[in-house]
Amino acid sequence: MSASTNITWHDSEVTKEQRQERNGHKSVVIWFTGLSGSGKSTISVALEKALFEQQITSYRLDGDNIRHGLNQNLGFSPEDRKENIRRIGEVGKLMVDAGVVTMTAFISPYEEDRNIVRNILEDGEFIEVFTKCSLDECETRDPKGLYKKARNGEIKEFTGINAPYEEPSNPEIVIDTEHESIEESVNKIVSYLKEKQYL
Ligand SMILES: Nc1ncnc2c1ncn2[C@@H]1O[C@H](COP(=O)(O)OS(=O)(=O)O)[C@@H](OP(=O)(O)O)[C@H]1O
Numbered sequence: 001m002s003a004s005t006n007i008t009w010h011d012s013e014v015t016k017e018q019r020q021e022r023n024g025h026k027s028v029v030i031w032f033t034g035l036s037g038s039g040k041s042t043i044s045v046a047l048e049k050a051l052f053e054q055q056i057t058s059y060r061l062d063g064d065n066i067r068h069g070l071n072q073n074l075g076f077s078p079e080d081r082k083e084n085i086r087r088i089g090e091v092g093k094l095m096v097d098a099g100v101v102t103m104t105a106f107i108s109p110y111e112e113d114r115n116i117v118r119n120i121l122e123d124g125e126f127i128e129v130f131t132k133c134s135l136d137e138c139e140t141r142d143p144k145g146l147y148k149k150a151r152n153g154e155i156k157e158f159t160g161i162n163a164p165y166e167e168p169s170n171p172e173i174v175i176d177t178e179h180e181s182i183e184e185s186v187n188k189i190v191s192y193l194k195e196k197q198y199l
């Protein structure tokens with residue numbers, strides 16, 4: 001018996017479109033993907049602040065934080081990462097329905113898993129932001145000392161060292177945190193949102 005047997009969808013009497021209209025902007029998932037240390041958290045925090053200051057209803061979901069709660073039962077095997085991303089995709093979909101501009105900051109190393117999220121959202125509701133930074137630079141930054149641990153063999157399956165990272169083949173936005181300032185990256189994303197009339 002599938003998990004959905006005997007379960008019926010119950011519609012709301014308030015629509016996503018009504019919530020968006022009241023907020024005065026569209027809702028969308030801004031999906032950051034990139035290596036550990038590439039800047040997903042840093043840029044999404046700065047973007048959240050910039051949007052908040054412009055009266056945008058926004059919220060940020062971050063890998064490290066979510067793994068303390070909702071996803072605390074998941075590790076870093078390919079299967080667990082897939083489930084991690086699947087759940088965040090579903091949360092993102094709920095947030096979009098709630099009218100919120102949602103930022104997610106997860107390594108999300110597998111293109112297939114990211115595309116599953118893209119496909120559960122409506123057209124235009126998934127903005128993939130490739131947070132581009134070379135492994136060398138991420139390893140030099142090593143903000144949490146994790147690369148050092150991975151090189152010492154203390155962390156198995158560490159992305160970029162002994163687990164893969166698949167670069168997005170067609171991201172909506174690329175931010176190059178090795179060569180751009182935080183402000184430039186944030187402005188690039190805000191400009192995209194304005195240009196495409198999300199805001
Ligand atoms: N094995 C391994 N590989 C990669 N990352 C590891 C690992 N173990 C712990 N960490 C820490 O967990 C953060 C990544 O969690 P995510 O949920 O974003 O990962 S994933 O999307 O499921 O691949 C990641 O955070 P960021 O540095 O912010 O990317 C690390 O702090």
Ligand SMILES: Nc1ncnc2c1ncn2[C@@H]1O[C@H](COP(=O)(O)OP(=O)(O)O)[C@@H](O)[C@H]1O
Nearest residue numbers: 036037038039040041042141143177180181182
């Ligand atoms: N232009 C930049 N954009 C983003 N982060 C930068 C930049 N230059 C240096 N950094 C530093 O790189 C590190 C990125 O770490 P973090 O944001 O935690 O990455 P991630 O969430 O991808 O693991 C931080 O210490 C940040 O201060």
